[in-house]
Amino acid sequence: MTDGRIELHVTRYRPDKDTEPGRQEYEVPLREDWTVLDGLNYLKDEVDTTLAFRWSCRMGICGSCGMNVNGEPKLTCATFLSDYAPGPIRVEPLANFPVVRDLVVDLTDFMEKLPTVKPWIIREDDVTEIDGEYLQTPEELDAYKQFSMCINCMLCYAACPVYGLDPDFVGPAAIALAERYDLDSRDHGARERLDVLIEHEGVYGCTFVGECTRVCPKHVDPAGAIQRYKLKAAQQSVKAFLLPALPKGLRQRMDQ
Amino acid sequence: MSEDLTYRRPVSTWWWLHKRSYFLFVMRELSSLFVGWLVLYLLLFVRAVFQGEDEYHDFLDRASSGPLLVVNVVAFGFVVLHTVTWFGVTPQAMDLRLRGKKVPKSAVLGAQYVALAVVSGFVYWLVTR
Numbered sequence: 001m002t003d004g005r006i007e008l009h010v011t012r013y014r015p016d017k018d019t020e021p022g023r024q025e026y027e028v029p030l031r032e033d034w035t036v037l038d039g040l041n042y043l044k045d046e047v048d049t050t051l052a053f054r055w056s057c058r059m060g061i062c063g064s065c066g067m068n069v070n071g072e073p074k075l076t077c078a079t080f081l082s083d084y085a086p087g088p089i090r091v092e093p094l095a096n097f098p099v100v101r102d103l104v105v106d107l108t109d110f111m112e113k114l115p116t117v118k119p120w121i122i123r124e125d126d127v128t129e130i131d132g133e134y135l136q137t138p139e140e141l142d143a144y145k146q147f148s149m150c151i152n153c154m155l156c157y158a159a160c161p162v163y164g165l166d167p168d169f170v171g172p173a174a175i176a177l178a179e180r181y182d183l184d185s186r187d188h189g190a191r192e193r194l195d196v197l198i199e200h201e202g203v204y205g206c207t208f209v210g211e212c213t214r215v216c217p218k219h220v221d222p223a224g225a226i227q228r229y230k231l232k233a234a235q236q237s238v239k240a241f242l243l244p245a246l247p248k249g250l251r252q253r254m255d256q
Numbered sequence: 257m258s259e260d261l262t263y264r265r266p267v268s269t270w271w272w273l274h275k276r277s278y279f280l281f282v283m284r285e286l287s288s289l290f291v292g293w294l295v296l297y298l299l300l301f302v303r304a305v306f307q308g309e310d311e312y313h314d315f316l317d318r319a320s321s322g323p324l325l326v327v328n329v330v331a332f333g334f335v336v337l338h339t340v341t342w343f344g345v346t347p348q349a350m351d352l353r354l355r356g357k358k359v360p361k362s363a364v365l366g367a368q369y370v371a372l373a374v375v376s377g378f379v380y381w382l383v384t385r
């Protein structure tokens with residue numbers, strides 16, 4: 001650090017020029033109230049306009065500014081430069097995702113996986129919003145609220161070595177969102193989601209490293225959600241094994 | 257379609273040495289082998305007991321030999337790691353509720369150690385009575 005400044009070692013990748021990512025060293029003012037994102041914005045405005053990175057809300061809501069800071073997946077809008085003084089700070093694109101340019105990663109894989117777990121309310125009746133509201137008690141809300149806080153920032157995917165080694169794994173956020181709807185008293189879709197998540201690349205891909213929960217900026221606890229799903233899947237398998245002869249209709253009623 | 261210019265970063269074989277938590281996780285996975293070994297060793301011990309006094313004493317002599325002692329001390333260390341780490345993550349996997357309220361993590365964690373102490377006490381009583 002030189003007198004009120006801190007070094008940022010930023011990963012650069014210009015797909016039209018580079019064959020692989022490299023590192024570029026910058027210096028930014030070290031101000032108490034500046035986050036890593038503020039530092040990057042300073043660079044973009046004052047030093048190097050070609051630097052590419054994603055951001056939007058600057059207040060930990062949009063989930064756009066996730067990057068690896070000194071090897072840890074972080075929301076850069078909530079990560080302060082002063083916590084890393086005297087530096088240098090390594091700023092890299094989120095791990096486990098293909099790099100599009102500099103600090104921007106390709107999230108297509110997650111976008112394709114997310115709808116497979118059906119993260120929306122599934123009803124068996126034909127009641128629509130026109131017929132009225134689905135009322136819930138505070139306890140019923142409490143049952144799934146934690147899992148509904150996910151902002152799809154992808155820090156959990158960047159922290160998950162299973163996803164890094166096996167990109168077919170559905171992954172922490174998608175499974176936590178499936179659990180969020182399973183636990184919702186208005187939903188009847190648990191069985192449909194289980195059919196997807198019981199596959200090899202579903203919940204059983206997880207080896208419970210637990211890093212997804214540790215890095216989650218919203219305290220969603222995806223690792224906990226996945227383990228509970230495993231229990232649900234195991235119970236379902238035992239039930240199917242012990243009660244194979246039951247008529248389908250009766251079994252469906254027992255599943256609910 | 258345009259050429260895919262995204263860069264896919266290779267995962268190092270040594271990824272598990274990059275973070276303490278990853279290293280601990282891999283050690284926890286590895287500990288299963290040592291748990292398996294000690295189960296097998298216990299079964300061999302039981303077999304020696306049933307085969308008579310000579311076999312039993314031979315087994316004890318082999319058990320106190322240098323290399324086997326080292327293996328078993330290392331295995332015991334891994335079994336302790338296995339126990340502590342799995343007990344540690346159990347409250348996260350279990351969503352226990354009592355009269356609508358979530359059971360605190362410390363209670364789940366404590367219950368496991370109490371259960372371990374009770375089972376160990378019973379086994380000790382069984383062997384030494």
